[in-house]
Amino acid sequence: MIDWIRTTLFRIVFYAGSVPIVTTVPISALFGQRVVMAHAVVWTRFHHWAARIFLGIRIRIEGERPAGPALYASKHQAMFETLELQWMLDGPAMAIKEELARIPAWGWAARSYGALVVDREGSSGALRRMLREANAAKAQGRSILIFPEGTRVTPGEQPPLKPGFAGLYRMLALPTVPIAVDSGRLLPKRGAKRAGVVTFRFGEAILPGLPRAEIEARVHRAINVLDAPARGQS
Template sequence: MAWLRTVVFRAFFYSVSFPIVATVPISALFGQHVVIAHATVWTRFHRWAARVILGVHVRIEGTRPVGPALYASKHQAMFETLELQALLDGPAMVLKEELADLPMWGWAARRYGALVIDRAASAKALRQMMREGKAAKAAGRSVLIFPEGTRVKPGETPPLKSGFAGLYRALGMPTVPIALDSGVLMPKTGAKHPGVITIRFGEVIPPGLPREEIDARVHAAINALEG
């Protein structure tokens, strides 16, 4: 049954997603705020499809701060890349260059205002990410980063990438760590399973801390559901 639900979900989600993504150029004609609204429609559709077809529900723990913030989230599944877009009201998301280079989808992500960085995290790429992050902050948007740098399996707790500390220092925004356990129900490979995914907002961390301290606090907080 789990495999059947998974196949139906994939077929339905991607078939409906294609025209949604394909019409982004039309939204882009009316400005970034319309692109963000367009993306929110897509992510809410994903939430609905996951709930109705897969039986996946979301439990929110903790409280979001009022106003823009730097959100640092655990990354275990594609699920949160969409769910957090809607949940955080359209944040500027740090995105791997490989995704931004995908035909059509990558263009749409750039119009949305994604902060693109290459996997090698060269000095030039990091400076570009920080400039784009500052622009997002100036526009009153939150910024979302997956500080471990890639999707990991449940139970894995790799160190944070250097780009996170640089962005934290450059933006000077309050930082909110996010723990989640999406990988248990929504693994990268294999069947998806019904159940409840927990998304936990951690304690707000002020700007201006030394790198060792901010890394340690965020690493502990985003891994609070591991083990």
């Protein structure tokens, strides 16, 4: 019962507070990328506060980030990390679903922010477009954040990496930092959320130039080290 009360209060406060923030972001986008990025920070900080106060969610960060831009490849188990990693990584260009980019006004604002639009069907044209967007973000000195398994998964699921990750790794020639996250334990897609600690574990930076099979295997292993089956096998 306590978990449901917490979850309900969080939903009321967070979504009600998000309406004016999200609906006004296209206005911020009119004034350039710096302004829309600052606007995004407001939303991510608000989310962090609401999750802490109403859900009782705290964050533990393990490992270290490299200095300078990097390609961050993160596990994705909840909406939580899509927002938390924005402030944690100082506003990286993040991959988003194509459906979000099609939302009138908001999608345009997301592109102004520097979002990388991902086509889940994996068409060659869409992949080339994403690579161009990522290269433009790199030229600005920004990091890139992707969820290489391609979708949100439940704890225990470890799908293979999508082809777009290898393309980004090869083209960007940036250090690649895998991020393991265990948010799904406390924040399931359906049902009540639970209080506790969400761990973000930054893996060792991987230098560019590795063969595709090797980089995919290393990143896949690293982003799943906090997963329940992986823990049980260790």
